[in-house]
Amino acid sequence: MEKDEIAKKGVGPWPMDQAAQALERAAEAGDAMGAQKALDCFRALGDGGFWVSGLQDARGRTPLMLAARSGSLDTVRALIGACDPNGTDYKKQTALMIAAERGDLEMVKTLAEKSNVLAADILGDTALFAAFTGDHLPVVEFLAGMNGLTNRNSFRETPLLAAVSAGASKCAVFLIDHCDPEDENSHGETALGMAIERDMPEIAEVLARVSGVGSRAFFREGAKWENVFQSARFGAEKCLALFLPAMASREDWLTAIKVADAEGAKDIFAWMASSSAEPEKKRACCALLAGAVPLEIGRAVVERGLGKDYPELLARIEAAELAQTVADAQSGNGKKRKENGGESGENEHSPRKSIPRL
Numbered sequence: 001m002e003k004d005e006i007a008k009k010g011v012g013p014w015p016m017d018q019a020a021q022a023l024e025r026a027a028e029a030g031d032a033m034g035a036q037k038a039l040d041c042f043r044a045l046g047d048g049g050f051w052v053s054g055l056q057d058a059r060g061r062t063p064l065m066l067a068a069r070s071g072s073l074d075t076v077r078a079l080i081g082a083c084d085p086n087g088t089d090y091k092k093q094t095a096l097m098i099a100a101e102r103g104d105l106e107m108v109k110t111l112a113e114k115s116n117v118l119a120a121d122i123l124g125d126t127a128l129f130a131a132f133t134g135d136h137l138p139v140v141e142f143l144a145g146m147n148g149l150t151n152r153n154s155f156r157e158t159p160l161l162a163a164v165s166a167g168a169s170k171c172a173v174f175l176i177d178h179c180d181p182e183d184e185n186s187h188g189e190t191a192l193g194m195a196i197e198r199d200m201p202e203i204a205e206v207l208a209r210v211s212g213v214g215s216r217a218f219f220r221e222g223a224k225w226e227n228v229f230q231s232a233r234f235g236a237e238k239c240l241a242l243f244l245p246a247m248a249s250r251e252d253w254l255t256a257i258k259v260a261d262a263e264g265a266k267d268i269f270a271w272m273a274s275s276s277a278e279p280e281k282k283r284a285c286c287a288l289l290a291g292a293v294p295l296e297i298g299r300a301v302v303e304r305g306l307g308k309d310y311p312e313l314l315a316r317i318e319a320a321e322l323a324q325t326v327a328d329a330q331s332g333n334g335k336k337r338k339e340n341g342g343e344s345g346e347n348e349h350s351p352r353k354s355i356p357r358l
Helices: 003-009 016-029 032-045 048-053 063-070 073-079 095-102 105-112 127-134 137-144 159-165 169-175 191-197 201-207 226-234 237-246 250-262 268-273 279-292 295-309 311-339
Strands: none
Touching: 016 032, 016 063, 016 073, 032 073, 063 073, 063 095, 073 105, 095 105, 095 127, 105 137, 127 137, 127 159, 137 159, 137 169, 159 169, 159 191, 169 201, 191 201, 191 226, 201 237, 226 237, 226 268, 226 279, 237 279, 250 295, 268 279, 268 295, 279 311, 295 311
């Protein structure tokens, strides 16, 4: 477009700096027509390609990145041929990462055609990792199909670990079949360990079938009570409720406590009592343990001076003792009536002599 033609259209001629400002404003506003006019001015005023490819705002963002953040696919399409699709800001983020973080699948597809899908920001996160921010499963599925599952970030997180870390439940479920669930991050955690720490029972339930919690486990060998200990450790109330049924018998509780003692770990009651979890979460987990433990073991917990941390357990023990006292009294009255020639006093409604689970 010649300068006189630009003048007739009412868009110039502008100096380069004015054209650059106009382009950035149009890109940030998602104004595809305004962006195209600014590009036309660049081309008419000289070496527009050089100027446009080098444009960045104070935060290092290119016009293409601004357009991606605006959500305007038309503006992205107008700029993708003039701007470097792999241009980065001060965080080393690209336009593709921005589109993935927004969950804009069509924009991701457009940018992925000319972008490096394995480009990483300063934390080592690729566009795939960026999609975990909003649990954008369609974007993750698309990028996974473009060989986007090969990277680990700066924390040694695989895509599965990163999805769990971000709380992206849908993405994590999808990635279980595409990543090794036994892989650990730089802290020795598996995806299961992270899911428990973040109290994500819907993910933890699936992962518990295929992996352990990693090298930060309480026990050297995997055990069905490991996940219970881990849930208590982090005050993960929902995960604790999920895994507690695995402690189904008195023997399970005794074995878990014995193994913990043998390996130099606190038993679950002492651990929970000294946990640094938030007070509300700690109280909820203590209540769950108090309601699940067999009374025989519960009495031993109270005798060790932990009763103040488990008021529900104290209430269970008191109620059981009261029920036993009543049962003993009624049994004694029945014997006296029988000795006096009366009925035994026992029937189907009489309390059981064994301590009930309340």
